[in-house]
Every structure is written in structure tokens, then in C-alpha cells.
Amino acid sequence: MELLIKGGTVVTASGSFEADVAVDGGKIAAIGKNLPVTANQVVDASGRLVLPGALDAHTHMAMPFGGTVSADSYLSGTRAAVCGGVTTIFDYPVQHKGETILGLVNSKKEILERDACCDYAFHCCITDLNGGEILDEMAQAVEEGITSFKCFLVYKKEGMMVDDGTLTRLLLRARELGALINVHAENPDLIDLRTEMYLKEGKTSAWYHYMSRPEFVEAEADKRVVHWASHLETPVYLVHMADKEGLEACIRAKEEGHTVYVETCPQYLEFTCDVYKRPDGRNFVCSPPMKGKESQDALWTALKSGFIDTVATDHCPFQSYEKDWGKDDFTKIPNGCAGVENLYPYMLDAANSGKISFERVVEVCATNVAKIFGCDNKGAIAVGKDADIVIYDKDKDFTISVKNMHSDYDHTIWEGKKLHGYPVQTYLRGKLVYDNGNFVGKPGMGQYVKRSHK
Structure with missing residues (x-):
């Protein structure tokens, strides 16, 4: 041996x-x-x-966003991952008009083959169907082991949003292929409307990042995703769940027998929207933002009772000087926070203090992630699995x-x-x-x- x-x-x-x-x-x-x-x-x-090593189902390494690129390269991000007990990351390459799924993923693979310090998988973000070509290519991607795809219901101005019709087509196609659609759910029109209103009123601090996209703005989109997936009888995975009302809609759908998976993140379990009132509030800007105490309590309750399936990080850090671009205008703050090295230690600390069990931490940080996303050799201490x-x-x-x-x-x-x-x-x-x-x-x-x- x-x-x-x-x-x-x-x-x-x-x-x-x-x-x-x-x-x-x-x-x-x-x-x-x-x-x-x-x-x-x-x-x-x-x-x-x-x-078992944790699987972080949600990272954005070297991701272009907000006029810059997230601070962790594939090398530094995966190095940080293993130092926190994460042995597999899932990255989210973003496809844009004219790009193919496999062309994009293979370009990332080349870098990771050279730099990765942990194992890696991909969920490809679909932003444009390229006249239907992407729906055809999804079959080949699934055969190559890319079995999940992400849709943004936000970032309309950035050209990343999909409409309800595109979301529906993707949900149905994924069901045909035995794949899964992951969804970032917030309402873009409400965000744009509220953002414009606050800027006009001269309300520009980080607090208004939260106020421009509060609980009900996320909840509406959560409920819309659950509505389509339930009626279309397709599975769906909601990423970075942060609000009570949307969470409750997911729980109802689960109780009715629908396949709705819910992911939350350590930052929503640890912090509330009050962080945006701090002098360094801009450092906490991520989307969706941290919410109020009621939502935080609901997340912990759902985590303890088994209604949250996974905990992942949405790791997407930026340097402090980049966060400072928005010190006088919250719309200029690059969205994202660090987390990949903190995920497992944070959740295990919660178990050590008796908040949840160690078994539950293993379930939401490793075993469930491996099961949901088809990582057959990962996620458990069991004979035959990867060590x-x-x-x-x-x-x-x-x-x-x-x-x-x-x-x-x-x-x-x-x-x-x-x-x-x-x-x-x-x-x-x-x-x-x-x-x-x-x-x-x-x-x-x-x-x-x-x-x-x-």
C-alpha cells in the first residue's frame, strides 16, 4: 500500500x-x-x-468581470482550495455570442492542465444559443463530461442574461440529455430600476448595492425558476440562495416531489446586509448580496433540516484597489468575495460548535455535490473512491x-x-x-x- x-x-x-x-x-x-x-x-x-475532500461547486477563477479579472488565477485559486481541504473545484467559464461550449472549456483546460493544484470540473455558462447551435452542441459536451450548464437571469447590460424562453429551451434540452441547469436568479429589471433611482438621489454607498437588489428582487426570480422547472418537470439547481422567500418556494417544490436543488454560501450564513454599512462595505459586495437576519436564520434552519443540498463559495475575489473603484458609486464595485479556502474550515467550525453535525457538513460540502454533479469517484471515504x-x-x-x-x-x-x-x-x-x-x-x-x- x-x-x-x-x-x-x-x-x-x-x-x-x-x-x-x-x-x-x-x-x-x-x-x-x-x-x-x-x-x-x-x-x-x-x-x-x-x-473526504470537499468539492466546491461554485468558483470563478481568472474571470473577466466589472472591467477587470478576478484576483485568483487557476494556479493560486486551486492552491488555496487544497489548503482549505477542497480537492475538486467547479469553474464557470462564460460562453458569449459566437463561442462554442467545447472551444471555451478546452481553452480553460489547457491552462488547468498546467496549473491546477486540485482536480477540476466545469459548468459552462450559456449566454447565447448561437441560433440553436448550442442546443445541439450540449449533447457532445455531456459526452465529454460537462453535464451542467448555467444561466444568468441577471447581467442584462453585460450581455450575459437569458430570457425565460431561452431558460425554458435549456431546461428541456438538459432533461433530454440527463444534464442539469444551474440558475443565478435575480430580477434584472427591478435591479436596473432601483439602481437608477438611488443614483439619481445621490445614494451611492455600498449599502445601496443591497438596497438595489434586496430580498424580494431575488425571491421573484427564484420563484419564477421553480415555477418553470416544476411545470416543465425538469430538474434545476439554484445557485447561491440568499433569501428566505425564495428558499421557501424551493422547499415547497421539494415537498411536492420536484427535483429542485439548493446551494447556499458561507458568506450568507455568516454575514448580514449590515456589512454594507461598514466603512469597508464595498469589500463585501457580491451578487446576490448578503440579506437580513430573517433570511440568514432561514438558511441555517434549512441547512439543519436537509432542505439545502450543497454549500459552495461563489469564490470570485478582487483586489482592494479594484473594490475602491466604487467607493463613491456602488455600481462600479466588482462583484465577488473570497471563499474557496474558507468553505470547509468554516462549516466544520459550525459542526465543532454544535450548530450542525460533522456528517451534515460532509454531506453538503462533499457527498451531495459529487452525487448531484456525477463525480462518481469523489465525495466520500469509501473503498474504490479517489483518495x-x-x-x-x-x-x-x-x-x-x-x-x-x-x-x-x-x-x-x-x-x-x-x-x-x-x-x-x-x-x-x-x-x-x-x-x-x-x-x-x-x-x-x-x-x-x-x-x-x-
């Missing part, structure tokens, strides 16, 4: 138990108490948790700072957040890539995850 992790507590979505984990050929070869095997490397995990393993010390205290993160940004919304418990090692397919604060992997170690479809 290549590796034996001895004496830890293995955590799965359904339970926890003391066991050794043996790894060979990059796969989990055996799990059991006092395994009678010899290994090239033996790691003592006594008193620690042995977890993507995180060793977690429940007693290690850690304070997040830009200084101890592994990204290329110069500030983080998580600055000063104290966590009780922290990952001490990350293994990617059995190879050590993170060790007690240090990245010890190599760029190019990451592999493309070819996903299965329903």
Missing part, C-alpha cells in the same frame, strides 16, 4: 466510526479497524477526523487572515474570523498537497473530472 491513515475517526454523510484508511494507486483500497497492511507511508490520525482525504484537528485554533491564506488577493472578508478546529493535511488522490499551513503539492497535479450523467 502507498499510504495508511491509522486510528482516526472517519466521517461519512451517514455516520462516523473509528477506522484505518488504506490507499493504493490513488484510490481508497480498504477501510477497517487495525488493518493488517503495510504501507510506504503511515500517518497517525488518532484523535482527529478523517474526512481525496482531509485530516482535521478539532482542537486546533485558527484565525483567518489574508496573511495565512494561499490566494493572490490582498484582503479577505473573513479577516479576523476565529475558528476552533482546522484541517492539518489534505491528500489529493493519495498525494499530500497541504501540510500544517503549507502547500506542498505541485501545479499541474490536478486532473479533469469527467462527470457521468443521469
Whole structure:
């Protein structure tokens, strides 16, 4: 055997138990108490948790947006990922008029083959059907393992929005192919109307980013997506859910038997819209924005009760000088915050403090993501799965700072957040890539995850 992790507590979505984990050929070869095997490397995990690597289903690395490009390259973003226990990221390349799905994805793949420090998959954002060619090409993309596609119901002026007719065509086509449509749901007309109103009134601070797209503006679009998907009998995945009313519509649809998946993000679980009143409020600008306490409470309740399927980050950081472009005009602030290195530690800290169970964290950060998106070899400590393993010390205290993160940004919304418990090692397919604060992997170690479809 290549590796034996001895004496830890293995955590799965359904339970926890003391066991050794043996790894060979990059796969989990055996799990059991006092395994009678010899290994090239033996790691003592006594008193620690042995977890599957997390899958961050929502990242935007090197993404052009708001007149700049997000601060993390594919190298720095995936390096940060493994240092936080995320062993697979899903990136969102954005297709524009005239571009093909596979042409776009393959151009990203070339960079990732060279730079990726963790494994990677793609959801391609569809912004234009190119006269119907994209609907045809989706079949080939699915065969290549790209089994999910994203629609924006916002960013009309930026040329990224799809209308309800296009959304419907994509939902129906995805159902035919056993694929899935992910949707960013907010109402663009309401956002434009309210933005124009606040600017006219000279209300330009970061607070008005929230006020231009408050709860009901997101909720209307959430409800519209659920309405179409339920009546068309198509599955749908709502990304970065942040509001109570929209969440309740998703829960009702689930209870009626419809396949509606809900993702939320750590920033909505930790912060409320009050951050936009802070002097550095512009650093927290993302879309959808953080909402009020009522929405935050609803998200935690749904997370505990099983109605939220995944927690992902929407990782899309920008440098502070770029955020400063909007200090006198909230519309000029590039939208996005850091999170990929904070996802698993934040959620595990919530489990360590008794807010939710460790099993539930594994479920929403790893197992469900792998199941929903067809990552058959990922998401669990189980024989035959990839040996993507995180060793977690429940007693290690850690304070997040830009200084101890592994990204290329110069500030983080998580600055000063104290966590009780922290990952001490990350293994990617059995190879050590993170060790007690240090990245010890190599760029190019990451592999493309070819996903299965329903």
C-alpha cells in the first residue's frame, strides 16, 4: 500500500466510526479497524477526523468581470482550495455570442492542465444559443463530461442574461440529455430600476448595492425558476440562495416531489446586509448580496433540516484597489468575495460548535455535490473512491487572515474570523498537497473530472 491513515475517526454523510484508511494507486483500497497492511507511508490520525475532500461547486477563477479579472488565477485559486481541504473545484467559464461550449472549456483546460493544484470540473455558462447551435452542441459536451450548464437571469447590460424562453429551451434540452441547469436568479429589471433611482438621489454607498437588489428582487426570480422547472418537470439547481422567500418556494417544490436543488454560501450564513454599512462595505459586495437576519436564520434552519443540498463559495475575489473603484458609486464595485479556502474550515467550525453535525457538513460540502454533479469517484471515504482525504484537528485554533491564506488577493472578508478546529493535511488522490499551513503539492497535479450523467 502507498499510504495508511491509522486510528482516526472517519466521517461519512451517514455516520462516523473509528477506522484505518488504506490507499493504493490513488484510490481508497480498504477501510477497517487495525488493518493488517503495510504501507510506504503511515500517518497517525488518532484523535482527529478523517474526512473526504470537499468539492466546491461554485468558483470563478481568472474571470473577466466589472472591467477587470478576478484576483485568483487557476494556479493560486486551486492552491488555496487544497489548503482549505477542497480537492475538486467547479469553474464557470462564460460562453458569449459566437463561442462554442467545447472551444471555451478546452481553452480553460489547457491552462488547468498546467496549473491546477486540485482536480477540476466545469459548468459552462450559456449566454447565447448561437441560433440553436448550442442546443445541439450540449449533447457532445455531456459526452465529454460537462453535464451542467448555467444561466444568468441577471447581467442584462453585460450581455450575459437569458430570457425565460431561452431558460425554458435549456431546461428541456438538459432533461433530454440527463444534464442539469444551474440558475443565478435575480430580477434584472427591478435591479436596473432601483439602481437608477438611488443614483439619481445621490445614494451611492455600498449599502445601496443591497438596497438595489434586496430580498424580494431575488425571491421573484427564484420563484419564477421553480415555477418553470416544476411545470416543465425538469430538474434545476439554484445557485447561491440568499433569501428566505425564495428558499421557501424551493422547499415547497421539494415537498411536492420536484427535483429542485439548493446551494447556499458561507458568506450568507455568516454575514448580514449590515456589512454594507461598514466603512469597508464595498469589500463585501457580491451578487446576490448578503440579506437580513430573517433570511440568514432561514438558511441555517434549512441547512439543519436537509432542505439545502450543497454549500459552495461563489469564490470570485478582487483586489482592494479594484473594490475602491466604487467607493463613491456602488455600481462600479466588482462583484465577488473570497471563499474557496474558507468553505470547509468554516462549516466544520459550525459542526465543532454544535450548530450542525460533522456528517451534515460532509454531506453538503462533499457527498451531495459529487452525487448531484456525477463525480462518481469523489465525495466520500469509501473503498474504490479517489483518495481525496482531509485530516482535521478539532482542537486546533485558527484565525483567518489574508496573511495565512494561499490566494493572490490582498484582503479577505473573513479577516479576523476565529475558528476552533482546522484541517492539518489534505491528500489529493493519495498525494499530500497541504501540510500544517503549507502547500506542498505541485501545479499541474490536478486532473479533469469527467462527470457521468443521469
